[in-house]
Amino acid sequence: MDQAIRxxxxxxxxxxxxxxxxxxxxxxxxxxxxxxxxxxxxxTLQDVVFMATVGLWPIIVHGGGKPIDRAMAESGLKPxxxxxxxxxxxxxxxxxxxxxxxxxxxxxxxxxxxxxxxAIGSHLGSLQCLFGEKLMLPGPDGAPIDLGRVGxxxxxxxxxxxxxxEAGIVPLIPSLAIDAxxxxxxxxxxxxxxxxxxxxxxxxxxxLTDTPGILADRNNPDSLIASLNMARCQELIQQKVIxxxxxxxxxxxxxxxxxxxxxxxxVDGRVRHSLLLEIYTDRGIGTEIVL
Numbered sequence: 001m002d003q004a005i006r007x008x009x010x011x012x013x014x015x016x017x018x019x020x021x022x023x024x025x026x027x028x029x030x031x032x033x034x035x036x037x038x039x040x041x042x043x044t045l046q047d048v049v050f051m052a053t054v055g056l057w058p059i060i061v062h063g064g065g066k067p068i069d070r071a072m073a074e075s076g077l078k079p080x081x082x083x084x085x086x087x088x089x090x091x092x093x094x095x096x097x098x099x100x101x102x103x104x105x106x107x108x109x110x111x112x113x114x115x116x117x118x119a120i121g122s123h124l125g126s127l128q129c130l131f132g133e134k135l136m137l138p139g140p141d142g143a144p145i146d147l148g149r150v151g152x153x154x155x156x157x158x159x160x161x162x163x164x165x166e167a168g169i170v171p172l173i174p175s176l177a178i179d180a181x182x183x184x185x186x187x188x189x190x191x192x193x194x195x196x197x198x199x200x201x202x203x204x205x206x207x208l209t210d211t212p213g214i215l216a217d218r219n220n221p222d223s224l225i226a227s228l229n230m231a232r233c234q235e236l237i238q239q240k241v242i243x244x245x246x247x248x249x250x251x252x253x254x255x256x257x258x259x260x261x262x263x264x265x266x267v268d269g270r271v272r273h274s275l276l277l278e279i280y281t282d283r284g285i286g287t288e289i290v291l
Contacts, residue, residue, distance in 0.1 A: 017280045018054045018055065018056075018280065021203060023055055023057065024056060024204075025203055026051070026056055026057065026204045026206065027058075027059045027197035027205050027256075028048065028058055028061070028275065029063075029205070029208060030060050030061070030108075031189050034210075034270060037270060040271075040272065043272040044275060046115055049115045049116060049170075051279075052168055052170055058165075059161060059200075060171070060173065063175045063188075064100050067104060068086075068095060077095070082147055085147050087148050088147065088148040088149040089149070092148070096184075100175065101123045102123055106121060108172050109121040109123070109172055112172070118169045120164060120169050120170075122173065127171060127173070128157075129160050129173065130156055130173065130176065130177040130187070130195075131157075131177055131178050132155075132179060132187060133152065134147075149183070149184065149185055150185065151177050151185025151186065151187050152187065153195035154177075156195065156199050158199055175187045175192040190249050194252035195255070197259070198255060198256045198261055202261050203263070204264065205253065205265070206264070206275065206278065207249050207253070207264070209267065209269060210268070212286065213267065213268065216241060225287055226284065226287060227287070227288050227289075228288070230257065230290075230291055233289060254289075257290065262290075263288055264290070267287075
């Protein structure tokens with residue numbers, strides 16, 4: 001009986017958040033260990049089904065770095081990074097498209113449906129909603145560096161995404177965009193999710209990561225910083241508290257906030273039900289970043 005009462009109290013705690021976020025868009029970036037660990041992935045997708053059931057409108061944007069690396073190794077190709085980005089030639093692009101669409105995207109759709117939810121992915125061609133152009137990064141001398149078939153999102157089919165969400169269907173979007181000639185572009189999943197959230201004016205952007213959030217001391221999980229604004233994040237970047245792989249995630253949060261997203265969250269996707277804990281409880285478990 002005590003456990004049943006605690007369960008009821010948890011539901012009551014969630015009630016105000018369910019009301020607050022009903023019919024609001026939330027963009028969730030899924031990648032890394034959150035996709036590699038089956039139990040963590042199942043818990044995340046259960047959270048997404050719960051959100052859609054109680055009236056929130058979740059959209060998943062996913063990458064697939066580790067499976068792509070494995071597929072390239074099986075094909076005898078070595079990943080090549082340029083300024084931290086995967087150089088994407090035609091051979092690499094073919095593998096990226098196959099892994100993201102035919103393997104990961106199709107599997108996510110099947111799992112959501114097995115959990116009782118409704119989802120639609122891009123693997124059958126029914127949901128191509130990211131459009132972009134080639135991304136050229138400035139080199140050390142200021143000259144542009146060609147990354148091959150790497151792109152950035154310049155436009156989305158927002159009406160299509162909203163239609164699915166309003167119908168209770170979760171869109172599953174791989175980090176691929178279509179260029180003006182109808183060809184594929186490989187897009188960083190964090191920046192793709194930020195673009196989708198910003199262009200839709202989403203309530204929240206949630207980046208699922210392999211750490212508890214932003215730590216004051218990376219060697220101490222108990223040093224989690226629960227809330228930051230952009231100015232404080234910039235200070236922590238200069239102090240190298242935020243560095244390496246966390247910087248692109250923080251910058252993706254900046255981009256979405258500047259575009260009108262109300263709050264962004266960096267959350268440990270390895271923790272079971274981390275999405276529900278961050279969004280529907282008073283405590284939360286990750287780091288929120290606001291303007």
